[in-house]
Amino acid sequence: MADVAEKAGVSRALVSIIFRNQAGASRETRERVLRVADEIGYRPDSAARLLARGRSRTLGVMFTVQQTFHTDLITGIYPEAERLGYDVLLSGATHGRSEAKAVEALLSHRCEAVILLGPDAEPDYLAELGQRTVAVSISRRVPQAHVDFVHSAEGKGVRQAMDHLVELGHRRIVHIDGGRGPGSAERRRAYRAAMRRHGLQAQARVIPGEHTEESGVETGRLLLAERDSGRPLPTAVLAGNDRCAMGLLMSLTRAGVEVPRDLSVVGYDDSHLSHLMPLGLTTVRQDAFLMAEHAVRFAVERLENGELPPREAVLDPKLVVRGTSGPVPAEGRRVPS
Amino acid sequence: MADVAEKAGVSRALVSIIFRNQAGASRETRERVLRVADEIGYRPDSAARLLARGRSRTLGVMFTVQQTFHTDLITGIYPEAERLGYDVLLSGATHGRSEAKAVEALLSHRCEAVILLGPDAEPDYLAELGQRTVAVSISRRVPQAHVDFVHSAEGKGVRQAMDHLVELGHRRIVHIDGGRGPGSAERRRAYRAAMRRHGLQAQARVIPGEHTEESGVETGRLLLAERDSGRPLPTAVLAGNDRCAMGLLMSLTRAGVEVPRDLSVVGYDDSHLSHLMPLGLTTVRQDAFLMAEHAVRFAVERLENGELPPREAVLDPKLVVRGTSGPVPAEGRRVPS
DNA sequence: GCGCTCTACTAGCGCGCTCTAGTTCGAGTA
DNA sequence: TACTCGAACTAGAGCGCGCTAGTAGAGCGC
CATH class of the missing domain: 3.40.50.2300 (Response regulator)
Structure with missing residues (x-):
């Protein structure tokens, strides 16, 4: 800074003024100082700046x-x-x-x-x-x-998602929660409330999970194992977030479950992952x-x-309907193994 | 710092010594100063520290x-x-x-x-x-x-992947490249070299892509469209990286192509995404x-x-064989539409 | 008693900047 | 002419530390 000042023939204070874009320097001086600074390769040191200005x-x-x-x-x-x-x-x-x-x-x-x-x-x-x-x-x-x-407003988001699913005819709607993840508790509560409001409290089911793909994969495995031992798959899953939904999708799709024909999946976040799938993930958009x-x-x-x-x-979150949610499968339809 | 020094009855310099964990202070003084600092809530200011020590x-x-x-x-x-x-x-x-x-x-x-x-x-x-x-x-x-x-060593990684695929009987191996992405040029070159080395130069095909899921999805769409107009699917795809491989997988799996039965996919990076799939992504591990x-x-x-x-x-990268690569489909086998 | 060394400590400059309180100078005003 | 005023600029203190060069005093051998 001192070098710049000297070479431009001004005081250090003026250089400071110019670099802070403050009034008090003539246009010509300003330009000259900036040019000199550029030549020398001077850039203000933010540590000193920070120290000085507090x-x-x-x-x-x-x-x-x-x-x-x-x-x-x-x-x-x-x-x-x-x-x-x-x-x-x-x-x-x-x-x-x-x-x-x-x-x-x-x-x-x-x-x-x-x-x-x-x-x-x-x-x-x-x-x-x-x-x-x-x-x-x-x-x-x-x-x-x-x-x-x-x-x-987690509650509102979940409610929209649930209304959407119920409207499509879904009854066996499962929620994979996000454990201690942010927002999970509210989402879980809102899921339960929505099931109750639609008279489905008997079918409510929260599967403990996390906000990771792994958690979705695991839940997929769990649901498939249950199906193989006789318990029917749910017709829709409300995942804890998009990552979890993605994991679930990977796991189910690989096992021949067709989404949304056999099962609907709704995520949460609308993170950039959501656009990925050819059909796109139905999800609750957090802006x-x-x-x-x-x-x-x-x-x-x-x-x-x-x-x-x-x-x-x-x-306010907003439900974004994309390709992973659809009408409930016809009763008795065989799910391909 | 001055406050701490005063309250502990020492000089500022000594406080400095103590906070830099330098020799030159007695154990008692050290403890006393640290205690006082804790009481006052003093933490060294890194801007000043940085300025002073250069x-x-x-x-x-x-x-x-x-x-x-x-x-x-x-x-x-x-x-x-x-x-x-x-x-x-x-x-x-x-x-x-x-x-x-x-x-x-x-x-x-x-x-x-x-x-x-x-x-x-x-x-x-x-x-x-x-x-x-x-x-x-x-x-x-x-x-x-x-x-x-x-x-x-991109070349080595690609070579391992290609050898693996050829060994499994693959001939129509396509490479989705990573455009201007880091490492792409080398990978592309190594792919071509490997095809040549295996006498498959006639079948070599590089599809322009990017290191994103979107790019994988798009390529999947492209390949499916080609298949529908009569050109057979490749039997294996070497993707530009894992994200691209994931996109491709999503796209193909959704369309009923079974991996690795109908098509093998190999990624690149072994990023944490790779473990995701139930079968796991075969990929080239960059540590x-x-x-x-x-x-x-x-x-x-x-x-x-x-x-x-x-x-x-x-x-040295290392091929990690997981579930998305397998033997080439039997000749003439019908790929489900 | 003297010099020596070693540990424990201190004084005070300087890091590169910002900011306050100026000074200088030329144009405008009474 | 004497002044006010604003624009353009400057001197120098101070931000909170680290560091060098130093001092005080205890312990030791002779």
């Missing part, structure tokens, strides 16, 4: 490396953050790297706020985090804590882009407005 | 948000970097965010080196990047540039963990040893 204008994002829905969210976070003048740093949780570790990395890099994508850490830890810094959680509520919360926007805005507003009470954004 | 000990990783293989690589980068005492910052390229932008973000956050996962940017840009900083590229060679390179380790080591060695010539690590 603010980093950086948002940290903690995500789980393999979750496709998270990558959809990230895609939405970048542009909104940029629009508001913030940088984004990513830190991934993996098998060997806990969420807490990922978050600490963000904080020690001076992120002013952290956005947690479907966090799975201890509520106590999250609550403490909310005290320590500005935190926004997507998909998982952190009760009683100073953490903003963005999610979609990742919109959720990302809200999360970024919550973080920034809290940073810039100081004390605000914890807030919550609830987005 | 080194950030941080590696930047540029990746493409939706690439599953990249997430496998990231999973391997974290532990190795930690082992060597480096922090890791992630920056994703998305549709709206170019690789260059992602890299700039890393550099302005003072990453000392960047690891590029399958970069797709202009060679000129990458070469310039190699001049400007320490850069390691995984999967894509940057010719003539000061960029280290980690990849697997993501090992590749990640090498990349991190390259970066760190270059940082700590100063001038080194550009280096290259070639890892």
Whole structure:
């Protein structure tokens, strides 16, 4: 910076002004300084900048490396953050790297706020985090804590999916849940409520699962094994999320079950996987882009407005009917083995 | 820091020593200072630390948000970097965010080196990047540039896959390539060479594709359409990568083509998707963990040893035979429509 | 008693920037 | 002419650390 200033014949302060795009420099000087900087290859050092101005204008994002829905969210976070003048740093949780570790990395890099994508850490830890810094959680509520919360109205989404299936004539509708996954509890509850509302409580069945393809594959195996020992397949499955639905589809299709002729499958998320199948996956769309926007805005507003009470954004999900859901199979129709 | 020093009755320098885990403080003082720091909630500010010591000990990783293989690589980068005492910052390229932008973000956050996962940017840009900083590229060679390179021996992998298929009796083996994707050119070349070596050059066919599920789905559609107009299906397909193989499988399976009875499919990468299918995807394993380790080591060695010539690590891929490859269908067998 | 070494600690500069409180200068105003 | 004012620019403190060069004091041998 000093070099640039000297070579351009101005003070360091002016160089600083120019690089911060602030008023107070004439057009010619501005151009000259920028040209010199370019020649020298000078780029402002963000560490020093950050130290000097006391603010980093950086948002940290903690995500789980393999979750496709998270990558959809990230895609939405970048542009909104940029629009508001913030940088984004990513830190991934993996098998060997806990969420807490990922978050600490963000904080020690001076992120002013952290956005947690479907966090799975201890509520106590999250609550403490909310005290320590500005935190926004997507998909998982952190009760009683100073953490903003963005999610979609799981209940509404599930209800739409269930109404759709029932309308198609389905009665034996099974739900694979998402275990401790974000949103799972609400989805499970909404599934049960929907079955009750349609007078199907006797047939309600929740199969424990996870938000992974593996879980879908396993459930497929389970259902097939049950069929082979006499218990009929359900006619429709509401999966915990798209990944689970995909696993299930792979597993059933391979075994000769035709979707949606023999069985309907509905996912959740509308992650980019959903478009994949030739028929497309019927799924409940969570608008990742919109959720990302809200999360970024919550973080920034809290940073810039100081004390605000914890807030919550609830987005309406929307059923997207594609090819994996269809009318219930005719009674007594033989399912190919 | 000053607060901690005062409250513990020592100098700031000593607090610094203690937090850097350096020798030169007595056990009691150390404990007292740490206790005080904990009470106050002091954590060293990495911006200032970084500014003061001139080194950030941080590696930047540029990746493409939706690439599953990249997430496998990231999973391997974290532990190795930690082992060597480096922090890791992630920056994703998305549709709206170019690789260059992602890299700039890393550099302005003072990453000392960047690891590029399958970069797709202009060679000129990458070469310039190699001049400007320490850069390691995984999967894509940057010719003539000061960029280290980690990849697997694509040729060997493809050869193993082809030998496997030929041994199973396959002759009509088609390759879906990966377009400009990393490694694609080598794989394409190796496919052609293998066909030639087995005397099958007349039957060689490369279908242009990409490293995405969509591309696999599309190719499936293409092959089915061809079949319907009289051209027989190939008996085996070597896909550009696992994602492409998955798309292909979805598309074909849905149309009643049974894998591997009617058609064998081999992927490339052995990304975590490969285990998904009930039968498992036969694929060429690129050891993501090992590749990640090498990349991190390259970066760190270059940082700590100063001038080194550009280096290259070639890892041996390994064919993993799972369920999607099998003997060639009996001649004249009717493929179910 | 002296010098020596070793451990435990400290003073204070400098990292590269931002920001406040200026200064300078030319044009406009009474 | 004397002034005000705004645009263009500058000096220099300070952000929170790390690090070098140093000091104080205890222990030791002679």
